[in-house]
Amino acid sequence: MTQFQWPSNGPATLVCKRKWAETSNSVSFTLAPESINDQDIAFNFIPGQFITLGIEIDGKMEYRAYSLSSMPNQTELQLTIKRVAGGKVSNYIVDSLQEGQAVSVLKPAGEFHIERRSQDQAHGNRIVLLSAGCGITPVMSMAKTLLANKDDSTDIHFIHAATQIDQIIYHQELLAMAEQHARFHVSIMLEDAKGSDYLEGRLTQAALANYCADIAERTTFLCGPVGFMGAMQENLQALGMDMDNFYQESFTPAESTQPDVELNNADKVEALANATIFVPTFGAQVEAKIGSALIDALEAAKVPVIAACRSGICGSCKCKVTKGEFTRTSTETLTVDEIEQGFVLACSCQVHSDLEVALN
Numbered sequence: 001m002t003q004f005q006w007p008s009n010g011p012a013t014l015v016c017k018r019k020w021a022e023t024s025n026s027v028s029f030t031l032a033p034e035s036i037n038d039q040d041i042a043f044n045f046i047p048g049q050f051i052t053l054g055i056e057i058d059g060k061m062e063y064r065a066y067s068l069s070s071m072p073n074q075t076e077l078q079l080t081i082k083r084v085a086g087g088k089v090s091n092y093i094v095d096s097l098q099e100g101q102a103v104s105v106l107k108p109a110g111e112f113h114i115e116r117r118s119q120d121q122a123h124g125n126r127i128v129l130l131s132a133g134c135g136i137t138p139v140m141s142m143a144k145t146l147l148a149n150k151d152d153s154t155d156i157h158f159i160h161a162a163t164q165i166d167q168i169i170y171h172q173e174l175l176a177m178a179e180q181h182a183r184f185h186v187s188i189m190l191e192d193a194k195g196s197d198y199l200e201g202r203l204t205q206a207a208l209a210n211y212c213a214d215i216a217e218r219t220t221f222l223c224g225p226v227g228f229m230g231a232m233q234e235n236l237q238a239l240g241m242d243m244d245n246f247y248q249e250s251f252t253p254a255e256s257t258q259p260d261v262e263l264n265n266a267d268k269v270e271a272l273a274n275a276t277i278f279v280p281t282f283g284a285q286v287e288a289k290i291g292s293a294l295i296d297a298l299e300a301a302k303v304p305v306i307a308a309c310r311s312g313i314c315g316s317c318k319c320k321v322t323k324g325e326f327t328r329t330s331t332e333t334l335t336v337d338e339i340e341q342g343f344v345l346a347c348s349c350q351v352h353s354d355l356e357v358a359l360n
């Protein structure tokens, strides 16, 4: 089996091989090279990582990042996508992506993966995979990969929250994994447990401790909607978890973590004004509100920037500010040198003055 070679710059073209309904509002599908000659080619990535898909919708290329749920070294990549309100790309995939259709794919990336787990044997050998809804995908990849490794002895507690029994993604697969592996334990909490034996309610501190008595001593990987993740982080901290052993990811736009800038009167007048964003290479110029995200201005200027996660995670929107003032809420994927040179993630960069920008 040879490894798939990702282009060093830009996306690969892969084809949707199979697509099926996972629940009433989510689908799974696989991607592989189109050519039949490529069927011995496998994909390498670290369980927990994501890929960025580019799909043409209404004549415009749209990019989004999605976590992989398959294992490394398989001939197809698998993803599961859930319908979301206003989710242009997700809903297109659920409703319209066809088997045989080509999509652009940027190589796997991301720092939320099992190789991050604690080096401390006591913690790293016992983990909690905690998820809600479609946040199950990266942790499913982690669980399957660890269980498939005969030399691995990690004890895995898989805790998942869903709305109802028929909305549990990978439900039967999870039960089969628990049946086959004594070191894999599954706990499921439902908002509405009608028709099941699962507990109904929210994953409170008490519920987490009840499911997994030694939860505070484990390395934890958390993925799900932002509100869920905030609540779980608080619960785990309250239960005494060492947050050095805690990792999380969510593809949701980041809130600013910059302190509010103290404005004097002159600045206040300025703040009501627009700044000018200039991208010389494309001869593009556009107005942007002070404090707004640079990505919005670049998109308004029709500069070909890719914004796949809009959360400061994937690095696809990297560009360089050559003049002007700005703040950053994420520097994920940027090196120290790049930060010093003025590289930013446009989705996580706030405009503070007129800017001149170069795409990398």
Ligand code: FES
Binding pocket: 306, 307, 308, 309, 310, 311, 312, 313, 314, 315, 316, 317, 318, 345, 346, 347, 348
């Ligand atoms: S779009 Fe992913 S980091 Fe900006």
